[in-house]
Amino acid sequence: MNVLLIGSGGREHALAWKLSQSPLCETLYCAPGNAGTAEVAETVVLDVADHRAVIDFCRVTAIGLVVVGNEAPLVAGLVDDLAAAGIKAFGPTREAARLEGSKAFTKAICDETGAPTADYARFDAAEPALAYVRSRGAPIVVKYDGLAAGKGVVVATTLAQAEEAVRAMLAEPGDALVIEDFLEGEEVSLFALCDGTTALPLASAQDHKRAFDGDTGPNTGGMGAYSPAPVLTPALQARAMAEIVEPTLAAMRARGTAFVGVLYAGLMIGADGPKLVEYNVRFGDPEAQVLMPRLDGDLLAAMLAACEGRLDEVSLGWRDEVALVVTLAANGYPGAVEKGSEIRGLDRASALPGVRVFHAGTKRDGERLLAAGGRVLSVVGTGADVAQARERAYAGVDAVDWPDGFCRRDIGWRALAR
Structure with a gap:
């Protein structure tokens, strides 16, 4: 087809x-x-x-x-x-995609199903939101109640940061936000193919959202990731499916808005188990870049089965290897960036053992490859463990000749620290 x-x-x-x-x-x-x-x-x-x-x-x-x-x-x-x-x-x-399109909608689903998540409140006016922030204290999380390309979340460590985020997110008529308690733990991504009734869990991944080493700097769309994520043990994954994903699927079906597609659950793994941070309604980026090399099966056939309500007939395998991706971004990202700089060395990088380069913000100008966005390249390394996958990924990064870009140098640090 x-x-x-x-x-x-x-x-x-x-x-x-x-x-x-x-x-x-x-x-x-x-x-x-x-x-x-x-x-x-x-x-x-x-x-x-x-x-x-x-x-x-x-x-x-x-x-x-x-x-x-x-x-x-x-x-x-x-x-x-x-x-x-x-x-x-x-x-x-459209209605099912509200799980990503509205943070408040997702929280309402959690209230309905009893899915574990952080306590929260929704606001569309600044003064009540500021009063709520002051009553709760910091650290606290402020989220724009809408799409924001992965950058509409502020984890405020001080009241001043939280107040600044509130004012910025409620700057225009019609704006709304969700303020929620800060969750302690380790964040992980769990993906599931869904056909409205059945949820087929895929592999886990862990991404790095902050721009700079040491998880510092502003939130971005993602500066790197690796799969699988050791923090999400089989037992914890089973709990997340039973307590969060499957009840959500049932609630959406009961509303007459059955969810078909990829449900991406951002989870916080704390002392009392997994809690939902947020839902996305598509594969993650850069998580897809580490899931696809590990997937041992026919993705198109599985997607067709999901569309046709046949996911209970599908099984997908996963290669027994680790994949780790490093994002090469244009200088200045996630702020304003200059486009049009030339990128060289991709053939050299791709020829290295266990290295694959996926393009993001790129375009061709004749034979030249040019940067055309904020996140420009995804350099993936695969290996027997995190250390080998990371070594290969950074070898690929170092083979790329692009002075106008930068990357984090500590992708995978949590897994290596275990």
């Missing part, structure tokens, strides 16, 4: 690489894609916010499945419009 993948980041390059390996995949298209997806898929110049244009393209090219990689089209209802046009799509509907 012909497949259309929506998105342009490192996640989408990793997904395209894996989808293209399926014997079910005849032609893979990617919109808008990047220089990396162009190596395994046909790039489509398509405004994915124009749902009619996406539908027309799918009809002209006989697309059998649309895979929506990033969250914005999901929250905007692309899957709903495709379904209304009779086109199969992997991903949640």
